[in-house]
Amino acid sequence: MLRSPMQRTLLACNCVHSVLRSSHCRHLSHNPPDSPSAAYHRAVSDGKIKMDATQWAMISHFDSLCERLTAYEKKTRFPYSLLKNPAPHGIYLHGPVGCGKTILMDMFYDTCTYPKKCRTHFHSFMRNIHEGLHVLRTSSPRSRPFDPIPAVAKTVSSESKLLCFDEFQVTDIADAMILKRLFENLFASGVVMVATSNRKPDDLYKDGLQRVNFIPFIGLLKKQCLILDMVSHIDYRHEMLMAEGGSGPSYYFVYGETPNLDEKLANWFTKLAEEDGHHGPPVSITMNVYARLVELPCTGNRVMMSSFADLCNKPLGAADYLSLASHFHTVILTQVPELGLSHRTSLKRFTQLIDVLYDKKVRLVIGAHLPIRSLIRHEQRSSSELLEQNRQLIDDLNLSTNNHAAENISLFSSAEDIFASERTVSRLEEMCSSHYWCSAGPSRINPS
The missing domain is CATH 3.40.50 (Rossmann fold)
Known part of the structure; x- marks a missing residue:
């Protein structure tokens, strides 16, 4: 059955909404600290984690991003203000397993007061993106060329302006081939991305099929995010x-x-x-x-x-x-x-x-x-x-x-x-x- 562009977009919205609805916020307490570094200090004082010099060096960058997001939110409350005020750069934190990347991102997410935020596993996010794209493609007239990525990206950006991804990894060629266009649209809409990964950007999708078509995304990632290497030998x-x-x-x-x-x-x-x-x-x-x-x-x-x-x-x-x-x-x-x-x-x-x-x-x-x-x-x-x-x-x-x-x-x-x-x-x-x-x-x- 052929559907109008508005109907197709609404169908895709339903698919993408599911990943944003499944996002969650894990607070360290009912009275969360006012900054990631304060949350870190509290966790150390409560004996939940040990003070770690590498983690402490990373947490200052999350403090800075919280401050920049607060300032950005105030500047972009009015129509068309996004055109004059580019969104702050996000953070891509990579390091070995067990070094505390997820804990740091959760402290940032829990203390950041930026509205419309979403924290999710990257795999779950991409699965819902593909479902939204599939709905739009299958409901679009075959005689009429239609790129569904901007519509899906618009749905995501209308729901969330801060995306926090745990375990950012690219192992699927279907993901690899759409990431650059998807995130170009998201970043253009003022979305800020924070992600943890076991891989540095240059090693994402390494030796994957058709990687030459994926490499431009790496450049986009480096342009839009501060790349932090969490060098650690402790699991x-x-x-x-x-x-x-x-x-x-x-x-x-x-x-x-x-x-x-x-x-x-x-x-x-x-x-x-x-x-x-x-x-x-x-x-x-x-x-x-x-x-x-x-x-x-x-x-x-x-x-x-x-x-x-x-x-x-x-x-x-x-x-x-x-x-x-x-x-x-x-x-x-x-x-x-x-x-x-x-x-x-x-x-x-x-x-x-x-x-x-x-x-x-x-x-x-x-x-x-x-x-x-x-x-x-x-x-x-x-x-x-x-x-x-x-x-x-x-x-x-x-x-x-x-x-x-x-x-x-x-x-x-x-x-x-x-x-x-x-x-x-x-x-x-x-x-x-x-x-x-x-x-x-x-x-x-x-x-x-």
Whole structure:
């Protein structure tokens, strides 16, 4: 059915609104400090974090951005004032896993009084962008050329003028090909971006397919954001684990090391569900996610238990995991196997699941077949295997299947997989610690 430009835009708006509605603000207290540096000092004084010279050097830049945003907001309250007052530069903070990037950005977000702000995981944001673009393309007359990116960007900028992205990473060619045009439109509309990443800008989408078309975005990113390198050799998530005794995270259990582990995890579920007000046997529910039904056979109020196979071997994605994280504050995951790159689809789903649960501060209990640092096996796949795996993508893009193309796919896939798996292991260590459980919600019981 053909629709008018206004109808098409409204359809796209509905898709993009969902990611902005799912944005969240995590305050350190009910009376947040008036600056990121004040929030940092309070967290140190309360014993929540340790004073770190590198983090302290970074926090001053967030203080400065808060001040510039406040001044900018006052100057742009009147019509057409955006034309005379360009938006301040944002911040792109990159560094190794566990060095505190997300904590610093959250302190900035929680204390910044700039209106129309949104904090979200970059992957979730881009998924909703693509949904909005798809709606506009499929509802547009084929005989009439139509670029949907400006319309989607306009929707985003009307909802939020400050975008804060956790885990800015580019692993999908579909993202890589639209980022420059998308963010050109966002920046032109006065949007300010703050992002954390494990990658410096020049390494984004490194060795990816058609990277020559992505490189202009790197220049745009450097022009619009202050690039901060959080040089650190400390993984605070791993240090947190060592502080708890070093024998393993408190809420991560290994089959073979813990007798009758499935029974123990079932007891965890029963006690946690009872503490949440559920009494009786587990309840099977069906969640509707974008017209797709997701079966959850073991729930009790806002506590759920599921096997790895049910959440990561089935065709679920970020939207499903976001729905779970919005509904449940505690997840018990059983029968997690050894994960290798040869089972890349399940591994990617597991990585997405952990990213979403971490971002939403969901408490996690895991029963796995290997210790946490041995859970993900790095294995080098041959170029021919990767070429076959990406055959459909290569055909869609009309790329050559010569040895050089296969080599580039191999380099890119292996590097990105290793980056993602290192982040997942680091986050698992934090999420299964007692410290995380206290910060994610009151540690109400300690089942035996």
